Amino acid sequence: MIEAENLSKYFRGPRRGVVRAVDGVSFRCEPGQVYGLLGANGAGKTTTLRMLATLLQPTTGTARVAGHDIRRDSQSVRSNIGFLSAATALYGRLTAREMTEYFGRLHGLGGPALRRRVDDVFKRLEIDFGERRCEALSTGMKQKVSIARTLVHDPPVMIFDEPTLGLDVMTARAIVAFIRECRTHGKTVLFSTHVMSEAEKLCDTIGIIHQGRLLAEGPLAALRVRYQQRGLEEIFVSAVES
Amino acid sequence: MSLRNIGVVYRKELIDSLRDRRTVVSMIAVPILLMPLLTVGLGVLSVVLWGRAMQEIPEVMVLGGQDSPRVVAALQALGEIRVVPAQPDYAAQISDKQIRAAVEIPRDFDAALERGEIPTVRIYMYAGELRSGFGAGRLQTFFRGFRERTVRERLAARQLPQSLLEPFRVEEQNVAPPEKVSGTVLGGLIPYFVIVLCLTGAMYPAIDLTAGEKERGTMETILCSPVSRVHLVLGKFLMVLTASLFSAALSMISMGMTFQAGQGLLQTIEPFGGAAFPLQISVRAMAAVFLMVVPLAVLFSAALLAIALFAKSYKEAQSYLSPLTITIVLPAIVSVLPGVELNAVLSLIPVLNTSLVSKEIVAGTYHWDYIVLIFASSCAYASAALAVAIWLFQREEVLFRA
Numbered sequence: 001m002i003e004a005e006n007l008s009k010y011f012r013g014p015r016r017g018v019v020r021a022v023d024g025v026s027f028r029c030e031p032g033q034v035y036g037l038l039g040a041n042g043a044g045k046t047t048t049l050r051m052l053a054t055l056l057q058p059t060t061g062t063a064r065v066a067g068h069d070i071r072r073d074s075q076s077v078r079s080n081i082g083f084l085s086a087a088t089a090l091y092g093r094l095t096a097r098e099m100t101e102y103f104g105r106l107h108g109l110g111g112p113a114l115r116r117r118v119d120d121v122f123k124r125l126e127i128d129f130g131e132r133r134c135e136a137l138s139t140g141m142k143q144k145v146s147i148a149r150t151l152v153h154d155p156p157v158m159i160f161d162e163p164t165l166g167l168d169v170m171t172a173r174a175i176v177a178f179i180r181e182c183r184t185h186g187k188t189v190l191f192s193t194h195v196m197s198e199a200e201k202l203c204d205t206i207g208i209i210h211q212g213r214l215l216a217e218g219p220l221a222a223l224r225v226r227y228q229q230r231g232l233e234e235i236f237v238s239a240v241e242s
Numbered sequence: 243m244s245l246r247n248i249g250v251v252y253r254k255e256l257i258d259s260l261r262d263r264r265t266v267v268s269m270i271a272v273p274i275l276l277m278p279l280l281t282v283g284l285g286v287l288s289v290v291l292w293g294r295a296m297q298e299i300p301e302v303m304v305l306g307g308q309d310s311p312r313v314v315a316a317l318q319a320l321g322e323i324r325v326v327p328a329q330p331d332y333a334a335q336i337s338d339k340q341i342r343a344a345v346e347i348p349r350d351f352d353a354a355l356e357r358g359e360i361p362t363v364r365i366y367m368y369a370g371e372l373r374s375g376f377g378a379g380r381l382q383t384f385f386r387g388f389r390e391r392t393v394r395e396r397l398a399a400r401q402l403p404q405s406l407l408e409p410f411r412v413e414e415q416n417v418a419p420p421e422k423v424s425g426t427v428l429g430g431l432i433p434y435f436v437i438v439l440c441l442t443g444a445m446y447p448a449i450d451l452t453a454g455e456k457e458r459g460t461m462e463t464i465l466c467s468p469v470s471r472v473h474l475v476l477g478k479f480l481m482v483l484t485a486s487l488f489s490a491a492l493s494m495i496s497m498g499m500t501f502q503a504g505q506g507l508l509q510t511i512e513p514f515g516g517a518a519f520p521l522q523i524s525v526r527a528m529a530a531v532f533l534m535v536v537p538l539a540v541l542f543s544a545a546l547l548a549i550a551l552f553a554k555s556y557k558e559a560q561s562y563l564s565p566l567t568i569t570i571v572l573p574a575i576v577s578v579l580p581g582v583e584l585n586a587v588l589s590l591i592p593v594l595n596t597s598l599v600s601k602e603i604v605a606g607t608y609h610w611d612y613i614v615l616i617f618a619s620s621c622a623y624a625s626a627a628l629a630v631a632i633w634l635f636q637r638e639e640v641l642f643r644a
Binding site for chain 1: 251257258262465
């Protein structure tokens with residue numbers, strides 16, 4: 001479960017002064033649900049997800065992730081999430097197995113249990129290149145290893161920040177299938193995207209974020225009724241313009 | 243404090259770094275090869291160049307002397323120089339290295355000597371030029387001998403004893419132990435190289451583990467793991483420290499082996515000439531210098547890590563660390579300068595203090611009060627630098643600097 005309460009993040013810069021990257025965002029994402037944060041580039045999606053993953057400290061507000069407060073118990077939050085974004089790259093000089101095992105160890109796993117867990121994840125993701133260095137892998141292979149890294153500790157909450165950004169069609173489809181699988185397994189899934197079709201296909205609840213503020217949220221059907229529009233793209237434009 | 247987590251991060255960083263060619267070169271190859279190249283390599287080169295210059299028979303012009311056949315004949319009979327015909331542009335020829343030196347015999351030189359006058363012979367040479375120096379040196383030796391011979395002839399003519407020329411002798415004898423002699427000549431150089439290698443060995447891993455991670459996008463990956471940032475920075479710091487100490491240890495081992503292997507060879511090189519000169523550093527001194535370098539390695543590792551973390555990319559980190567390298571190398575150079583001696587004030591200046599005390603240790607002198615003071619102050623600086631590195635790792639504006 002993810003419960004964000006009035007989350008805000010302000011950045012101070014010498015040239016632009018105070019920038020409100022995220023401004024009073026509140027939402028709730030239940031287990032077995034996919035919540036899609038939809039917004040243009042610079043809308044505040046990544047900052048929101050980074051705050052939930054405890055990479056950034058909120059300026060005001062807070063959130064509970066898997067029952068842990070992101071301000072007070074950041075380590076427990078990170079133990080219970082799998083965070084994947086375009087900015088979470090792999091260690092090129094490690095093999096796929098070393099990479100996954102490293103994160104397993106950081107999550108407290110070890111010994112034969114860790115090896116078994118990595119074997120299971122590799123089997124599930126069809127990774128048969130475990131002994132190859134990550135720098136020598138194709139983009140699709142790298143994405144599979146990244147997913148293995150997020151799954152190695154079997155977290156109840158998955159956070160994806162534009163996970164299909166820059167990927168080819170086949171790899172993007174595999175990611176979408178993986179997100180659906182997470183939902184089937186009862187995980188809480190929060191993901192951000194600016195690809196309308198992806199959000200339409202995947203999300204149980206959609207939150208439209210613009211200039212740091214959550215303008216609208218709800219199931220796609222409810223948004224269609226509210227904005228009197230059929231397609232998500234039109235709904236998004238109506239929400240932003242209103 | 244979870245030692246397990248620090249250990250997990252350290253182990254991964256070690257494996258990762260040992261697969262990085264730049265780190266391996268700076269941490270292993272440079273410390274091993276630098277000393278042999280600088281001592282044996284430069285030594286051999288010096289011997290060859292010096293030998294060639296010594297073997298050359300310098301061409302020398304004799305200016306004047308037509309009315310003094312005795313001295314000119316003696317000069318021409320000298321096998322160590324080759325007399326070439328006098329020309330008015332002798333100065334230009336010396337400057338252009340066409341001839342090595344020239345000697346001007348004053349008018350009526352032989353007769354002036356007979357009369358007991360004091361004529362002046364002038365030697366023209368190219369100051370600072372090795373081969374010209376050798377040419378002028380041979381002329382000096384010749385005229386010194388010629389003067390002595392003249393005096394002896396005068397004494398004999400007056401039936402006076404030869405002892406008038408040399409009423410007493412002066413002998414110089416070294417009483418300092420061999421390691422002190424070695425320490426005085428090399429004492430400043432050994433810690434200088436160890437300190438520099440201690441720094442360069444840590445530099446690439448420090449950049450790779452911080453700015454390198456930011457550039458490659460792995461910083462965010464590791465930050466979303468449950469390991470605390472303190473454990474993370476300590477794991478990384480231990481890796482950088484390992485590289486620094488490993489470089490220092492390798493450089494010292496390489497130095498010891500090079501001194502052993504190259505001893506005979508280097509004894510032939512000026513100013514190390516003389517069979518009694520022991521070109522070595524004792525195992526005890528090596529261990530003591532290494533111990534003094536440990537807090538300095540901690541200081542370097544933490545400082546490099548903190549500065550490199552601030553950078554967004556590998557290149558930016560390099561541009562930040564280059565001036566730092568000069569700042570660190572400068573005190574190490576000052577310690578090599580003659581006359582800079584250890585005192586209470588200098589004991590508090592980082593790098594310079596370790597460099598100076600190591601110089602004393604290599605020479606076999608252990609000032610325990612200074613050693614304690616330097617070790618304690620270096621530990622304090624190192625702790626402060628590590629605290630800054632840990633603090634910076636908690637700052638999101640540093641970690642996510644856009």
